[in-house]
Amino acid sequence: MSAEKAVPSKKAAAKKAAAKNAPATKRASTKTAPAAEKAAAKRAPAAKTAPAKAAGLAKTATAKTAAAKKAVSKKAAPGGKAAVKPPAHESRTALVRRARRIDRELAEVYPYAHPELDFENPFQLLVATVLSAQTTDLRVNQTTPALFAKYPTPEDLAAANPEEVEEILRPCGFFRAKTRSVTGLSKALCEDFGGEVPGRLEDLVKLPGVGRKTAFVVLGNAFGRPGITVDTHFQRLVRRWQWTTETDPDKIEAAVGALFPKSDWTDLSHHVIWHGRRICHARKPACGACPIAPLCPAYGEGETDPDKAHKLLKYEKGGFPGQRLNPPQAYLDAGGKAAPPLGAG
Numbered sequence: 001m002s003a004e005k006a007v008p009s010k011k012a013a014a015k016k017a018a019a020k021n022a023p024a025t026k027r028a029s030t031k032t033a034p035a036a037e038k039a040a041a042k043r044a045p046a047a048k049t050a051p052a053k054a055a056g057l058a059k060t061a062t063a064k065t066a067a068a069k070k071a072v073s074k075k076a077a078p079g080g081k082a083a084v085k086p087p088a089h090e091s092r093t094a095l096v097r098r099a100r101r102i103d104r105e106l107a108e109v110y111p112y113a114h115p116e117l118d119f120e121n122p123f124q125l126l127v128a129t130v131l132s133a134q135t136t137d138l139r140v141n142q143t144t145p146a147l148f149a150k151y152p153t154p155e156d157l158a159a160a161n162p163e164e165v166e167e168i169l170r171p172c173g174f175f176r177a178k179t180r181s182v183t184g185l186s187k188a189l190c191e192d193f194g195g196e197v198p199g200r201l202e203d204l205v206k207l208p209g210v211g212r213k214t215a216f217v218v219l220g221n222a223f224g225r226p227g228i229t230v231d232t233h234f235q236r237l238v239r240r241w242q243w244t245t246e247t248d249p250d251k252i253e254a255a256v257g258a259l260f261p262k263s264d265w266t267d268l269s270h271h272v273i274w275h276g277r278r279i280c281h282a283r284k285p286a287c288g289a290c291p292i293a294p295l296c297p298a299y300g301e302g303e304t305d306p307d308k309a310h311k312l313l314k315y316e317k318g319g320f321p322g323q324r325l326n327p328p329q330a331y332l333d334a335g336g337k338a339a340p341p342l343g344a345g
Contacts, residue, residue: 090242095242095243095259096259098241098295099241099243099256099259099260100259100260101295102241102292102295102296103260103264103268103271103272105291105292105295106271106272106274106275106291106292107267107271108291109275109291110270110271110274110275111330111334112328112330112331112333112334112336113267113270113271113274114221114270114327114328114330114331115217115221115270116137116138116141116322116323116324117129117132117137117140117141117217117323117324118141118144118145118324118325118326119221119222121222122196122197122199122218122222122223123153123154123189123197124144124148125217125218125221125222126185126197126204126207126210126214126218126222127144127147127148127157127182127185127186128140128141128144129214129217129218130178130181130182130185130209130210130214131143131144131169131172131178131182133174133178134173134174135172135173136323137323137324138323138339139171139172139173140172141323141324141325141339142171142325142339142340142341142342142343143168143169143171143172143342145325145341145342146168146342147165147168147169150164150168151165153195154186154189154190154195155186155190155195156186157182157183157186158183158186158187158189158190160183162179162180162183165179165182165183166179169182171342178209180208180209181208181209182209184207184208184209185207185208185209185210188206188207188208189207192206197218197222199219199223199225201215201216201219201227204218204219212230212249212250212253213229213230213231213249215227216228216229216266216269217229220265220266220269221266226262226263226264226265226266227265227266227269228253228256228257228265228266228268228269229266229269229273230249230250230252230253230256231273232276232282233272233273233275233276233277233280234252234269234272234273234276235247235249235252236276236280236282237272237275237276237280238252238255238256238272240280240285240296240297240298240301241295241296241297241298242297243255243256243259244256256268275292277314277315277323278313278314278315278316278317278318279291279312279313279314279317280302281302281312281314284302284303284312285298285301285302285303285312286302286303286309286310286312286313287299287300287301287302287303287304287309288302288303288304288305288306288307288308288309288310289306289309289310289312289313289317290309316335316336316337320337321336321337321338321339321340322336322337322338322339323339324338324339325338325339325340325341326338
């Protein structure tokens with residue numbers, strides 16, 4: 001009896017021990033599972049959040065870059081104005097308005113703009129303009145006083161000794177070809193026009209060495225007849241401003257002339273040429289000192305820092321004299337300076 005009771009007791013003890021151990025394992029696994037799930041849940045959102053967070057940072061960085069560029073643009077453009085490029089497909093009406101506004105702005109900057117060749121009559125202006133090819137107006141102005149002192153009329157220059165004329169014109173460069181041109185046009189004036197400079201385009205372009213550019217300089221400034229002077233400065237600037245894409249001077253003249261009233265043509269030429277000589281240079285335009293920067297599609301091609309750009313300014317805007325030895329009084333009154341005579345240093 002006691003033995004039978006002892007056996008069941010062992011079995012019961014074993015079952016009791018198993019039952020005691022089983023719940024412990026179950027409890028352990030139950031506790032472990034939620035912990036693992038919870039950890040996995042924490043990792044899963046982190047994995048989902050990473051790309052979103054990166055995208056957000058990229059978006060923020062882009063916004064900051066755009067804001068920085070805008071700030072730089074505003075700072076670089078004179079007067080705190082941001083440089084605004086015209087639309088990619090600018091309408092004809094918008095182009096006309098922008099072109100005329102540029103001319104108005106330049107008229108305020110250069111109210112005293114004038115031809116930068118010294119002359120006292122149409123003959124002197126005609127000869128000086130022919131001589132200005134491939135050289136500066138300043139060099140011509142330094143050379144012509146001696147020429148006109150010795151040969152004051154077309155008759156005098158037509159009868160001159162070519163070698164003597166060449167010696168006077170040597171500082172202008174291409175002096176042999178220029179001597180042939182000025183003596184040849186003087187002879188033509190004497191033979192065909194009674195020693196007077198004609199006031200018509202079709203007559204002027206028949207003279208030796210005289211093209212449309214030279215003719216319009218004479219017509220606009222000696223006769224008061226409107227014309228567009230398409231020199232190298234004019235060509236460069238109107239293409240930078242996207243007024244035209246033409247490269248041929250005659251086509252440029254036609255394209256730009258169509259944007260303005262005919263009465264504006266002569267002054268427009270002065271404004272553009274003055275700006276090209278003083279600020280909008282060929283190699284390094286002074287964008288940071290440009291009064292029309294907000295209207296210019298080419299803003300940024302040159303120096304945009306205002307201080308550095310100011311050092312690039314030429315002629316009276318940079319504290320230097322202009323091109324003429326005898327400039328108009330209005331130019332002098334506005335602070336302009338006369339150029340030095342030949343050999344003055």
